[in-house]
Amino acid sequence: MASASSSLTNHNRVVQPLLTDLYQITMAYGYWKNNKKDDIAVFDLFFRKNPFQGEFAILAGVEECMKFLRNFRFSEQDIAYLKTVMPDSDEEFFQYLAGVSAKDIKVYSVDEGLVVFPKVPLLTVEGPLPIAQLLETTLLNLVNYASLVATNAARFRLAAGPDTTLLEFGLRRAQGPDGGLSASRYCFMGGFDGTSNVLAGKLFDIPVRGxxxxxxxxxxxxxxxxxxxxxxxxxxxxxxxxxxxxxxxxxxxxxxxxxxxxxxxxxxxxxxxxxxxxxxxxxxxxxxxxxxxxxxxxxxxxxxxxxxxxxxxxxxxxxxxxxxxxxxxxxxxxxxxxxxxxxxxxxxxxxxxxxxxxxxxxxxxxxxxxxxxxDSYGIGTHLVTCQKQPALGCVYKLVAINGEPRIKLSEDVNKVTIPGKKNIYRLYGADGNGLVDVLMSPTELEPVERQRLLIRNAFIESKRAYVSPSKVEPLLKLYWDQGNVCLPLPTLKELKQRTAISISHLRDDHKRQLNPTPYKVSVSDNLYNFMHEIWLEHQPIGELA
Known part of the structure; x- marks a missing residue:
């Protein structure tokens, strides 16, 4: 397995602090202006709905997120440009931005290449509020497309079967050069055997075919x-x-x-x-x-x-x-x-x-x-452009600040967030397949193999069950802390193998193309009660006239 430092050297210079939406910087200024620059925030990055009418996704892009964090600094030219964009802002704010980095940020992540599901935090970002806010758009950009195209590739692999050769031929149809390179990389990770993209072959050690x-x-x-x-x-x-x-x-x-x-x-x-x-x-x-x-x-x-x-x-x-x-x-x-x-x-x-x-x-x-x-398929347009679904739709939501939980409410229950910092565990059944992903409060004890645990649907009170897992796998791991990557980052070939193994631990009915069975994502009884107390606390009470 590659070391963290060796795999972070090949950084795409387009991925930088200014690769963001303006409102991230205006919010950072608002936080700074209101003396909230030292508030400690927790954000969850997750998606709400599985892509391609399926019931799973593949997490990709984690290594690129680590590269972004390692290089997260505003240059003198960046600061000079921002002064022209926000001419009425205080000079001291730009001095603050000049000293900003990701050294005070912690990032917890699910391992890249694992099967993931809606509502489960893929990344949890913790640190000073303005800095954590400034990371939002770029992290979403790095995870959204990578995970979408890796999932698409994995679905092609499932459709074709394990013995058919799959070749990615999509460069000429991809969304620009960066889209073409990303597609080649994450299609290989998702299960493809080679690419026609010669530069991707050179950069990522992918077999080239044509x-x-x-x-x-x-x-x-x-x-x-x-x-x-x-x-x-x-x-x-x-x-x-x-x-x-x-x-x-x-x-x-x-x-x-x-x-x-x-x-x-x-x-x-x-x-x-x-x-x-x-x-x-x-x-x-x-x-x-x-x-x-x-x-x-x-x-x-x-x-x-x-x-x-x-x-x-x-x-x-x-x-x-x-x-x-x-x-x-x-x-x-x-x-x-x-x-x-x-x-x-x-x-x-x-x-x-x-x-x-x-x-x-x-x-x-x-x-x-x-x-x-x-024996072999050469696949381009539908693979790299993900014509069936153009975006995954990951979101980045504030769930705690200074240790206090935060919740976003909506008339659309699917958009209600699960407040507070969380631990996530994948519980396996006796057949060796994933049974349920459980979100738990960080103060709760980790689930124990063969010990019964009460789990609940986060939004439907009547849906609850006991589970006695044959295996417990913690999903969120500390990947970035004090300006450094904490865990080794796998090579692309190792990620490809990890993806195949993770998919193999899904039941066939979760993977089928037509009407797949939804995979269960639940919360502990403790987190359910905690969440609904906060929900009721913040939900306005109506009055009938």
């Missing part, structure tokens, strides 16, 4: 355009082979053995495949739908793949980017099997079939119901 586009195929019109027609044998013998003639010969063999109509095979496409094979004999994977998949693309691919095999190279497979993906993939697999049987090349049966073409979670589910032969 073949060619239709432009490469249409740039060739005839075999005469191939400038290099020879490939060295794979055995380093120094011998060379005429790959053009070998491919033509194999196309003729295919026409005899499998009734391929050579005249329907586009010669420009064949030339493009040969040219690509010359460039990448060890990584030949061809896009086969430029003209006609079954009458041109697949025969041309097979001819070149068999020619490569004669000189010691194994082709990887093909990509489908249009058409009826279930039908075409099954036809392609049948053709590959026929080639394998006719020419005694068993490996040909297992060539990879990659599918792309604006795939979403429902597409994969539908393909699974239809039956298909796809």
């Amino acid at each position: 073949t060619h586009a239709h432009a490469f195929v249409t740039s060739f019109a005839s075999l005469d355009e191939i400038s290099s027609s020879t490939i060295s044998y794979a055995d380093d013998s120094g011998k060379e082979a005429d790959i053009v003639q070998m491919s033509i010969d194999w196309l003729k063999k295919l026409s005899i053995a499998l009734n391929v109509l050579v005249e329907e095979c586009n010669k420009g496409e064949l030339a493009a495949f040969i040219a690509y094979a010359v460039a990448f004999p060890k990584g030949f994977l061809a896009l086969v739908d430029t003209y006609d998949v079954l009458r041109s693309g697949i025969p041309n691919f097979c001819a070149v793949a068999l020619a490569l095999n004669d000189i010691g190279y194994r082709a990887q497979g093909i990509r489908l980017d249009s058409g009826d993906l279930a039908y075409l993939s099954n036809c392609v697999r049948t053709f590959f099997t026929s080639v394998a049987n006719h020419f005694s090349q068993d490996w040909f049966k297992d060539l990879t079939i990659v599918a792309s073409n604006d795939i979403n979670e429902e597409t994969i589910t539908s393909l699974n119901h239809q039956g298909h032969s796809i």
Whole structure:
């Protein structure tokens, strides 16, 4: 596991104190002006509703929050700019801002990569009121999208199953460069196997994948355009082979053995495949739908793949980017099997079939119901832009000040906050799966394994139950204190593994795509009574006329 200091060096310089909303700074001035700069506040960062009509989310972005805290200081240029934005503010306030940092802040967080649920604080921020307030927008920005796209990726992984290769192809459709890089990082964390984003591969050590586009195929019109027609044998013998003639010969063999109509095979496409094979004999994977998949693309691919095999190279497979993906993939697999049987090349049966073409979670589910032969998906727009739901909706709410609880009331009960600083525990059932997340007052004793505990729905009096957990997992941990990260920060690959393990401890009915069972989030009996006392204390009493 990476140390905290080593993983915090790669800081995005756009993430800085001025990456915030103006009202955070005006509030900080209001606090300062009213001598509240030394008040100690507690804020909870959480979301109210699960994304994508599901019943879970994945927490992501914690490491980026730590980087932000480590670098949280207003520069001289920042102060000079703020003076132009707030020209009537006291000069002493800007002197105060110049000395502000996160050294007096404590941040408790759920481990990045864990499954999380509504109303459960993902981060709890404690410290001087103006400083804790100034952190709000940036922390929300760093957690919201990261958690949303990691959750989306995890849902794609659940839909595709554990053995299908998932590749993120979303850079060209992402919301700007930062969105593209974040998407690549958190899609990998959520369960994807690779990305087309080369910079993300370099920065985050994510495997990069890619073949060619239709432009490469249409740039060739005839075999005469191939400038290099020879490939060295794979055995380093120094011998060379005429790959053009070998491919033509194999196309003729295919026409005899499998009734391929050579005249329907586009010669420009064949030339493009040969040219690509010359460039990448060890990584030949061809896009086969430029003209006609079954009458041109697949025969041309097979001819070149068999020619490569004669000189010691194994082709990887093909990509489908249009058409009826279930039908075409099954036809392609049948053709590959026929080639394998006719020419005694068993490996040909297992060539990879990659599918792309604006795939979403429902597409994969539908393909699974239809039956298909796809081994890998390249997914872009619906993954990185989260078209199904554009935002997670995390909020940042004041829950205590100077040790006194604070509550926000609303006619919409879903927007009522749970007051006070809290501890959170995940209680597991006998089957090893998460059973319920429980919020408790910090003065309460930690739940004990196999010891009965009364838990309650925070908002519905009649909903209560006893639980005797087989395992108790504390969720909120002190991550930032006295200007330092307190816990080691996992590598991205370790986060990916943690995410997969956390999801595996959810019951299947919580993870299913259609009408999933809500996961229970409860409060202790003590916290329930505490919360409702404060609720009644602050709720105005109406009068009927």
